[in-house]
Amino acid sequence: MTPASKLRVAFIHPDLGIGGAERLVVDAALGLQSLGHSVDIYTSHHDQSHCFDETRDGTLRVHHIVSPFPRSWRGKFHILFAHARQLHLTKFLLSSSAPQHDVFFVDQLSTCIPLLRTIGGKRVLFYCHFPDKLLAYGAFVEGKLQKKNVGLLKALYRYPMDWLEEVTTRQADLIVANSKFTARVTTAHLTSIKSTPKVVYPGINIKAYQAPVDWTEPDIVQVTSQRPTLISLNRFEMKKNAALAIEAFALLREKTSVQHISQSMRLVLAGGYDPRLEDNIRTLNGLVERARSRNLSFNVITPPQCQLSAPSFTGTTANRPDVLFLLNFTTSQRSALLQSPSTLALLYTPANEHFGIGPVEGMICGLPILACDSGGPTESVVDQPAEQRTGWLRTPEPAIWADALEEICRMDGEDRASLAHRSKYRAESVFGMDSMAKVLEELLVETVETGAVQTLPVKGIAFVFAFLVGLVLAVLSRL
Numbered sequence: 001m002t003p004a005s006k007l008r009v010a011f012i013h014p015d016l017g018i019g020g021a022e023r024l025v026v027d028a029a030l031g032l033q034s035l036g037h038s039v040d041i042y043t044s045h046h047d048q049s050h051c052f053d054e055t056r057d058g059t060l061r062v063h064h065i066v067s068p069f070p071r072s073w074r075g076k077f078h079i080l081f082a083h084a085r086q087l088h089l090t091k092f093l094l095s096s097s098a099p100q101h102d103v104f105f106v107d108q109l110s111t112c113i114p115l116l117r118t119i120g121g122k123r124v125l126f127y128c129h130f131p132d133k134l135l136a137y138g139a140f141v142e143g144k145l146q147k148k149n150v151g152l153l154k155a156l157y158r159y160p161m162d163w164l165e166e167v168t169t170r171q172a173d174l175i176v177a178n179s180k181f182t183a184r185v186t187t188a189h190l191t192s193i194k195s196t197p198k199v200v201y202p203g204i205n206i207k208a209y210q211a212p213v214d215w216t217e218p219d220i221v222q223v224t225s226q227r228p229t230l231i232s233l234n235r236f237e238m239k240k241n242a243a244l245a246i247e248a249f250a251l252l253r254e255k256t257s258v259q260h261i262s263q264s265m266r267l268v269l270a271g272g273y274d275p276r277l278e279d280n281i282r283t284l285n286g287l288v289e290r291a292r293s294r295n296l297s298f299n300v301i302t303p304p305q306c307q308l309s310a311p312s313f314t315g316t317t318a319n320r321p322d323v324l325f326l327l328n329f330t331t332s333q334r335s336a337l338l339q340s341p342s343t344l345a346l347l348y349t350p351a352n353e354h355f356g357i358g359p360v361e362g363m364i365c366g367l368p369i370l371a372c373d374s375g376g377p378t379e380s381v382v383d384q385p386a387e388q389r390t391g392w393l394r395t396p397e398p399a400i401w402a403d404a405l406e407e408i409c410r411m412d413g414e415d416r417a418s419l420a421h422r423s424k425y426r427a428e429s430v431f432g433m434d435s436m437a438k439v440l441e442e443l444l445v446e447t448v449e450t451g452a453v454q455t456l457p458v459k460g461i462a463f464v465f466a467f468l469v470g471l472v473l474a475v476l477s478r479l
Contacts, residue, residue, distance in 0.1 A: 007444055008038045010101040012089065014082055014109050015071075016043040016062065017050055018272040018328065019235050020357040021129055024178070024202040025107055026052050029060050031203065031437025032444075040099060042092075044085040045071075049307040050274065053331050065089045075278050079132060079161050086111040094120050103448050105440075110168040117171060123447045126172035128197055130182055130354040131189050133162040166190045174447045176200050178355040179376040198443065201380075202357050203436025206428055209364045213336050219303045220336045223326055228265040230405070231337050232347045233358050235272040236283045236327070241396065242269050243290050244349045246323065248401035250294040255402065258409045265344075267296075268337060270326035275308065284325065288313050296322040303330045338365040345370055345408045348377060351396050356380065363390055364427040366420030368408045372396045380431065382422075390423040 009032055013025045025041065033039045039060065046064040048056050055062045067085040072078045090112040092098055104116050104124045113124050169175065170193045177183035177197040187196050213220065230249060234240040249267045252258065269287065274280050284300070291298045297317040302310045306328055326333065337343060338361060346362030348371040355376035359369045363380070369391030371377035381391040392404040411419070429435075 005445070006036050006038065007032075007103060007448065008099075008101045009040070009103055009105055009444060010093070010099075011039065011041040011105045011107065012086075012093075012112060013041065013043050013107045014086060015045040016041065016055055016064075017045075017047070017274065018052055020202070020355070021108060022052065023204070023357055024127075026054050026060065027203055027205050027433045028105070028436060028440055030054060030205060031433045032440060033060070034434075035437055035441055037441070040101070042089060044089050050272070050328055065092050071276065077157075080157075082109055083111045083161075083164065087115075090115050103444050105444070106172070110165060110172065113168050114171045117173070117453050121453045123173045123450055123453060124171075125174045125176060125444060125447050126169060127200075128169070128175055128177045128182060128186055131186055132165055133158070134185065134189060166192055169193065173450055174198070174443060176443065178202055179379055181352075181375050181379065182354045200436060200439050200443070201431055202355055202360070203431050203433040204357065204360055204364060204427075205433045206364055208331070209335060209338065209361065211335065213332070213339055215336070217332060219305065219330050219333055222301065222304065223268065223270075223324070223329070223333050224336050224340055224342075225266065225320075226342055227320070228261050228409075229268055229337070229340065229343045230265065230345055230347055231268045231270065231343055232349060233270050233329075233334065233337075233361065234349065236280045236287070238279055238283050238286075239350060240271075240283075241349045241351065242271075242283070242287055244396050244398060244401060245269065245347045246287065246290045246294060246296070247398035248347070248405060249323070250296060251398055251402035252405045252409070255406050258406055261409050266320075266322055266324060268324045268326060270329045270334070270337065273308075273327035275311075281311075284311065284327075287325065291323045298323040298325065300325040300327065302327045303333060305330075334361075338362065338367065343367060345405065347401075348372070349396070351375065353377060359391065360427050360431045363423035364431075366424050368392070368411070368416070368419055369423075370394065370401060370404050370408065382426065388422065389419060390426055 011025055011029055016022055029039045029041055041060055041062045043064060044067045046062055054060050067088045069081050069084045072081055086109050104122055106113055106124055107127045108129055110126055113126060116122050116124050169190060175197040177186060177199050180199055183197045183199055187193055232242055232245045234242060245267060253262045273284065288298060299316045299318055299321040300310045300313055302308055308328060310327055345368040346358065348356055348358045348369060351372040352375040359371050359377050359380045362369050369381050371381050371391060371393055373393040373395055378393060381393055382388050383391065383393040394400050394404050
């Protein structure tokens with residue numbers, strides 16, 4: 001098979017929302033589709049009011065296989081239910097009524113891989129974002145895991161989950177990671193995987209970020225302003241550390257050298273918000289309290305057409321708030337915030353992020369980036385030498401970030417234009433969707449050309465475990 005041969009590619013993603021992982025799947029699917037391949041996306045959850053436009057307007061074929069299992073039980077057992085939901089999805093894919101595909105692109109969750117190979121007889125490429133075993137135990141800093149206090153029951157629960165993750169991941173025909181950082185961490189902590197994953201950086205649809213903005217659209221009017229603006233685009237999750245942006249913003253406003261700008265400045269925190277998730281609720285509540293504690297006025301909104309109403313908070317300010325919390329922004333709102341002449345910088349607050357598409361989105365629009373000096377952003381953002389800079393990589397401490405923001409605010413027009421040119425060039429040449437699609441095409445063709453799948457003896461314990469998981473969850477879901 002040659003790259004000219006057209007493949008039937010099936011993407012498998014657990015929850016097709018509006019996060020960075022979902023953006024990767026959508027752009028990868030769009031890229032392969034533009035190269036002439038047949039693409040289908042399968043998911044266990046697809047909320048039409050909480051997804052990217054391409055997944056609901058017919059641009060991509062999305063198959064929502066509704067699972068009988070919930071996401072969790074009383075806020076617990078998320079990964080257990082995730083396995084069960086993917087097993088249910090896999091059952092459909094292995095049925096005689098399911099469309100036929102040449103190769104599977106499995107994203108995030110690896111549960112289905114051995115079944116697709118040994119029963120379905122298909123080759124599988126697994127795209128690894130980050131090992132779940134590390135996310136479950138606490139904050140990860142490269143080289144060590146800062147573990148939370150884990151009780152005996154949690155340890156007993158996690159042991160088979162971690163084992164299952166490793167044993168199913170290594171069954172993939174090809175493992176691909178979203179950054180060199182993730183590739184290093186994966187091989188260091190999933191020790192039975194002997195080969196280092198190949199790195200394919202997420203690519204973005206550059207044309208979508210360069211499309212003209214209709215500044216008169218109601219949803220755009222809702223979020224744009226002539227006031228100097230700092231933006232942060234991230235899901236409302238505790239690990240994204242958006243509190244850092246609020247604290248740094250508050251300190252910046254105290255700096256006398258930029259008070260002519262900072263006193264009229266606003267901070268927009270925009271991202272996905274799911275009221276089903278306790279983490280999202282707690283994070284938003286905490287950020288609102290953080291703004292109050294810093295005497296910053298705030299407002300919490302959703303797009304006009306959003307079916308989800310914004311949570312109610314006392315003390316909101318509809319007129320010129322210092323901090324605007326934008327929940328479940330639309331594609332046009334994102335483009336407007338990134339392209340607005342009043343936007344001064346994009347703040348990317350997570351530390352040790354696996355890759356982070358946010359900095360690339362800002363770079364393609366020519367914005368200065370302020371990000372943490374760890375994880376994926378160290379591969380996307382250039383800090384030094386200064387003449388090649390596309391952003392600032394700094395330790396996630398409010399005072400240090402405030403100093404960097406002061407430097408950004410004091411840039412003159414010539415320096416800002418030079419940085420914008422460098423940023424756009426780097427984003428287009430390294431992180432464009434077309435580049436990613438061509439690399440993925442080569443890897444998928446390589447995977448298929450491996451030949452027919454030999455039915456390998458799979459440990460009976462894996463199937464017994466999968467059966468028991470499904471049985472237990474079937475009982476729990478009806479409690």
